[in-house]
Structure formats: C-alpha cells, structure tokens
Amino acid sequence: MEKFIEMEGIVMPLDRANVDTDAIIPKQFLKSIKRSGFGPNLFDEWRYLDHGEPGMDNASRPLNNAFVLNQERYQGAQILLARDNFGCGSSREHAPWALLDYGFRCIVAPSFADIFFNNCFKNGILPVVLNNKVIDDLFVRVENEPGFSMKLNLPDQKVVLPDGTVLDFEVDAFRKDAMLQGLDDIGMTMQKADKIRQFELDRSKAAPWVFQYEGM
Amino acid sequence: MNAKTLYDKLWDEHLVDDEGGTSLIYIDRHLVHEVTSPQAFEGLHLSNRKPWRPASMLAVPDHNVPTTVDSAEVDDPVSRLQIQTLDQNCTHFGVMEFGMSDPRQGIVHVIGPEQGATLPGMTVVCGDSHTSTHGAFGALAFGIGTSEVEHVMATQCLIAQKSRNMRIRIEGDVRPGVSAKDVVLAIIGEIGTAGGTGYAIEFAGSVIRSLSMEGRMTVCNMTIEAGARAGMIAVDQVTIDYFRGRPFAPAGEMWDRAVDRWTELHSDEEARFDREVMIDGSTIHPQVTWGTSPEMVVSINDCIPDPGDESDPVKQEGMRNALSYMGLESGTAMQDVFLDHVFIGSCTNSRIEDLREAARIARGRKVADSIKQALVVPGSGLVKRQAESEGLHQIFIDAGFQWRNPGCSMCLAMNADRLQPGERCASTSNRNFEGRQGQGGRTHLVSPAMAAAAAIAGHFTDPESV
C-alpha cells in the first residue's frame, strides 16, 4: 500500500446521500479478476449516457455532461466531497479500487458505511468524517469557488482550506499508523503467528466441532 | 462477573490480541465466492503465502452463474473466467468447493447454514455484505472486503474494532400474513439505512423468537441494509433443532457438548446496550419499498409519500431523485403500482419456506398477462430438490412462473437475468438501489407472499386478499 502523509488536491462535490457501491462501480465490472483498471468505469451509470460493459472502449462512449465528474472544473480532482452514508451496500472492494484508480486519495463526508470505510484504509484512501454543518458549508464553497482545493495532513489530523481555515478530524491510531507507514496488514499480523497458533490450539479444545470439518 | 451481551460474548471468545482499540479476532469459518476472492487468492500467490487453515474455508460460485441451463456451461466469457479462476484457486490451495455441477451449489449464505458449515458461536466471514445472515444462529458474522479476505486466508484472523451494542426488540403479535421480510423492512423504515452504523445489532423480542430459523435468517440478512455489519439472534431450541443431522454439524457426544455451549449464547439479563429500539409488532403491515433505498418503505395500504413533508433538505432531495428514477408520483396508492417483472429468490428469500409461502399464494392461479416475466430462483440445489419433491415447482410452472436453477440471479443481475431500463419489478431480494437489477431497472422489495400476489394481480396487493 502506498503511504499517505499529506496531500493537496481539487475537491469534487457529489451532492447525494446514500451513494452505494453499486453506483460507485456497477456490478458488470466486478467480473474482472484484477485489482486495477476500474477508474474509467467509476460511477459508470451516472457518467456515461450509454450502458457500459467490460471490454468497451470507454474513450469513445458518450458522456453525461451534467454529471460532476465530467465537468471541466473538476478534472484532476483528488478529493471527493460526499454526503451521509457514503459507500453503503455491497462489500465490494472494487469501489475503493475504482476511486483510487481514477485518482481520488481522500473522501470527505458526514458519515460512511462501515465496510467501505474499512476498505478505504486498506487501499490508502483516507476517509475523513466532518460534521454535517461543515460539510454543508464546503458544498457551498466548492460550488462558488472554481478550483477549490484542500490540504490534508494525516500526522496532525487536519484539513486546511484555501483561506487558511483549519478543520480537525478523528482517525483511529492503528489505522493512521498503518497509512503513514504504508504497512501491509498481513505482514503485521504474521508477527503474532505464535499467539494465533496458541489461540487456535485452545479453541480446538474448547470447541472441537469448529475444527472437525478438517479433512472432510 | 460483568453482564455481557451476546455480541460481547462472541467477541471475547474470539479475541486473539487486543491493542489499543484495534483487535485481532479469530475466524472460525470463511465462506468464499467467485467475485470477491480472485484478487485475494492472487495476493497469496504473489506474496508466496498459503491459507492458514484451508479447511475453515468453503467456496461456491453463485453471483455469476446462469440459472437457465442444467450444465456447468457459462456463455459469458468474462463470467466463465471468474468461475474457472475460483475452481483453479480452490484446487491449488486445497479449499473445499461446491462447483457448478455439485447438487449442493447455491447462494453462499443459503448453503453455509444448510450444510451446518455455519454453527452457533462461530465467527463467520465472507467477502459479501450479506454475511450478516449467519448471525441468525447466534454467530458473529459479517461481510469483509477483498483485502480482508486475503488477510483471513493468510492469518485466520481479522483486524477489527469492536462495535457498539444495539438491541432491537419487536414485541407483541404480528398480524396474519406479516412475514419476517415485512418485519425487517419495517425495522429499516424505522431506524433508517444508517441507523445501525457502528453497531452490532441483536434482534430480540417475542416476534423474533416466534420466527423459524429461515425467517430469522431473512431478518439478519438485511442488517447491513440498516447500516450494521453484524446482526444476531440468541440461540434457543429452534436454533439447536435446526442443526441436528446437518452434514457439517457435530454428532454423538460432540453434539451434546456443543449444545451445552450453544445454550449460553444469549445476552445476560443485566446486559447493557448502547442503544435500544422497541417496535410494536402489531403495528407492522405487509411492506413495499417505493424508492431507491431500503428505508424508503411503506405499508401495502399506504400511498407514496410526499417529499414536501420531509424537513431535512438532503433527504427531501433524495426522495425527489428516487421518485423520478422510479417513475412514481407521491400520493399514488401502492396498490395502484403495476409491475413488469417478479423475482422470487436471493439470499434473503429463496429458502424452502419462502418458496412454500409463494406457492401457497400461486396455487391454482395464473400470473397476470401484463407481467413479462416471473422468476423463481431457489437458493441452492438442495432447496430446489426439496421444492420439487413437494411439487412446488409444478405449482409455479402451472401458474406461469419460470422455475430456474440456483444462484444470485436477478438479485444483482450479474448473469443474464436482468431488467431493461424502465422496467418495474417486485423482488424478494434486499437492495432496491438504482440499477441493481439492471441499468434503469426499478426494484420494489417485498416478501415472497407479496411477490407471488403481485404476480397474480399484476400490481401490488395485500397477499391475504388475493
């Protein structure tokens, strides 16, 4: 995983609550057995006027110019400003893969769905929770100030706006550390292999039926 | 000793390590399907790792499989590659798989309990958000992303943070004709799709206790639609009876030992919950969703609500978008909404009791001429076989339904079963998101009885009135 320390980027607003992972990356693209290449199909149904299928030449598809992602002023955006319950629905990690592949490194919203929130950290995307009032205000400012960008600083847990306003955000210490160092979760857990083995041994005595399927 | 909730007990029993708010928990059962596993298996390959305990895993293709043919032939080459990849990975890593031609093949959340591969007191994970289904058995079960799938494969553990405790009690008597699906839709209507975010939900109360295991699975299945990753129900005699004689369940002396442990799987009398919700079961009517989020739900006797009555501007805008997407107008009576398709299936409602319920309504009747297609897709090969032995398939076929092979099918339309833009469907599945059943498709979530009734009438109607 790539490290995340700080970044600055253009903000793209997506003014809808309950944006689900089906909307982020429609299911027909889940047939891929790879982790990459989902960017051109991010928000596919909102972004294009035709129906997308895997293998299509996306560059020649008709764009829905009313959708924010296609608007000139938001090209190159790396921060997504969203509404409540962002990322609800399916557990598909293809959703953060698509966001990342497109270029988003950070999502700011009043709340996130749990599984999606978790999946973001596993992929080096920082999900930032800010309260509804602040989010409302950001939507207004992004709309009114072309090129509106924000700075994200993970070590200090701060968002800095163009006028110098600083907003604090919370982040779990463990996840923060993993992101700052770009650590591989599996490698970290493997360091506790002895503990896991001991636990497993104890459990196989206490609840042998959990393990009886071994060798079936 | 501190009084504990069911969730606390399950959590504590699986805690391997606990460091500053982030914990390592041990995973007993790992269910795997073709869509969210290839990248995880690839990760193992690339880093030269092996699954920690392959026997904890059970794999099945379900999301992509066609429901029309009796063979293992998949026409779509992209889907075929994904299914073949699962077969190859399972062979390579020594993982048990119920392949396409195995009679036990079916939707991952149907086959786990059916085989007894999911048991009370287990931690169960799967790269699928509806893993919450398995909580019905007093298990701690939740969906995970693909990175976590790989993590569980490699370490048998998951890095997790403990959720807060919520209890939803539904007390009283429900009206005749109100099913588990109606109960859970009413719960989501009450607390909202983000109401359970950050919580593990325990469903309790007399209404829950009176449900069969299959009904309890329907309730827990949709916990994720209320924002909570895990939903669960205490073990009682109904739970224990369900597992007796299942292939992967313990037997003999081991069975007795297991039952002793399982009977402890309930919240202590004194246990404290961070949030409690109480719902009067007698107020629940058959439910229908009208919008593009499961919380946009009303009773069958109601009209489509008016966004103008909603004070929150973001919600109001959401309602307007939903009405426009769904091609509906506020004030329309739900019973006046006509349909093009009916889908009976999915991990929410494709088990034998669901099919019996739908067949009860369909028996001796005919699907309305205006319905383009009415599908019945059993949850597994074994459910299909059971239904056929009871003659349910014949009831459906005689009424004009199509009787299909098991799989996820039109629940998410990754295979050929899907809606065309603008088509309207009464569906027993769990998500009515935009495009869920096909781009531009319009989904209304209902119970199996309501779906069957709607197929007969051509529009929504109280199942008890047909």
Ligand code: SF4
């Ligand atoms: S039936 Fe639907 S909800 Fe259930 S696992 Fe399959 S796609 Fe997911």
